[in-house]
Amino acid sequence: xxxxxxxxxxxxxxxxxxxxxxxxxxxxxxxxxxxxxxxxxxxxxxxxxxxxxxxxxxxxxxxxxxxxxxxxxxxxxxxxxxxxxxxxxxxxxxxxxxxxxxxxxx
Amino acid sequence: xxxxxxxxxxxxxxxxxxxxxxxxxxxxxxxxxxxxxxxxxxxxxxxxxxxxxxxxxxxxxxxxxxxxxxxxxxxxxxxxxxxxxxxxxxxxxxxxxxxxxxxxxxxxxxxxxxxxxxxxxx
Numbered sequence: 001x002x003x004x005x006x007x008x009x010x011x012x013x014x015x016x017x018x019x020x021x022x023x024x025x026x027x028x029x030x031x032x033x034x035x036x037x038x039x040x041x042x043x044x045x046x047x048x049x050x051x052x053x054x055x056x057x058x059x060x061x062x063x064x065x066x067x068x069x070x071x072x073x074x075x076x077x078x079x080x081x082x083x084x085x086x087x088x089x090x091x092x093x094x095x096x097x098x099x100x101x102x103x104x105x106x
Numbered sequence: 107x108x109x110x111x112x113x114x115x116x117x118x119x120x121x122x123x124x125x126x127x128x129x130x131x132x133x134x135x136x137x138x139x140x141x142x143x144x145x146x147x148x149x150x151x152x153x154x155x156x157x158x159x160x161x162x163x164x165x166x167x168x169x170x171x172x173x174x175x176x177x178x179x180x181x182x183x184x185x186x187x188x189x190x191x192x193x194x195x196x197x198x199x200x201x202x203x204x205x206x207x208x209x210x211x212x213x214x215x216x217x218x219x220x221x222x223x224x225x226x227x228x
Contacts (some may be wrong), residue, residue: 003166031207033214035151042201042221043143043151048214049207086151090211093165095141095153 002091004098010106018074022087027069032070033088034063036081037100043086047072055060079105108133110140110202110219117225125188126222128202133184136160137138139205139213141202142176144198145221154200157185158210192226199223 005023012018022032030052032094035043045054047063050070060075070089082105087098113127120189128140141156155166159178166174185202199221205213 031212031214037151042218043203043215044218045214045216048216050214052215070219088151088215090213093211094157094167095213097143097151097153100150 001095002095002096005091006087006098006101007087008099009102009104011047011075012077013104014079015076016104018077018105020072020074020085020087020103022070022072022098023068027068027070027089028066029091030065030091032063032065034050034061034070034072035048035086035088036083037086038083042091044100046085063105065102074103077105081105108204108217110200110204112200112219112222115171115223115225117227120193120226122164122192122196122228123188123190125186126200126202126224126225128185128187129218130183130185130204133204135178136180139210140176140185141203141205142174142185142213142217143201143203144196145201146195146198149198152198154187156205156210156213159185184189187226192224194226197224197226 029041034047037043051063136159143152156216165168178185203215204217207213
């Protein structure tokens with residue numbers, strides 16, 4: 001079965017760039033999405049179709065997807081960006097999520 | 107503003123069933139997909155299945171087939187998820203989410219319900 005793999009944790013200093021990866025076989029041939037989830041809250045879509053931002057999502061969030069890896073990049077990371085991030089893609093009419101990455105801003 | 111409002115928390119015995127509702131407001135319910143996603147305590151997100159009300163089509167995760175039923179009432183813009191033969195491992199927060207995109211296999215989940223806590227305990 002298809003799997004999406006994310007690093008469990010990523011740390012970044014305020015103002016720096018954070019990159020979170022998501023790996024899957026030929027993932028670049030699918031659309032990747034990214035969700036942000038803060039404790040006790042519902043997930044929020046931050047990137048769809050690889051590199052598109054929904055309205056209301058800050059420009060510092062960007063995405064890319066090529067080969068076997070999709071990447072979420074947060075430029076000028078702020079303390080409010082500390083959260084869990086999940087990638088998501090579809091395979092054989094099934095939606096799949098990565099295991100999630102805890103982003104720590106310190 | 108479009109939103110999804112879910113039913114309240116449930117406590118169930120092992121072996122019983124639970125049915126969670128998700129009411130859409132402010133948008134065109136039938137033309138989107140509604141997926142159900144669950145999250146066990148301290149764990150990640152797990153997609154359970156989806157319904158596309160305008161086509162009345164459903165599909166579900168392979169590991170839940172036979173236990174989960176997803177339905178929708180277009181007249182009230184409400185989707186439902188029923189899970190049978192509950193076990194302790196089904197204890198989780200259950201979310202509904204609206205799927206949007208050019209095709210169901212490209213949907214992104216742009217609006218989420220507030221979540222429903224389901225606790226399975228004897």
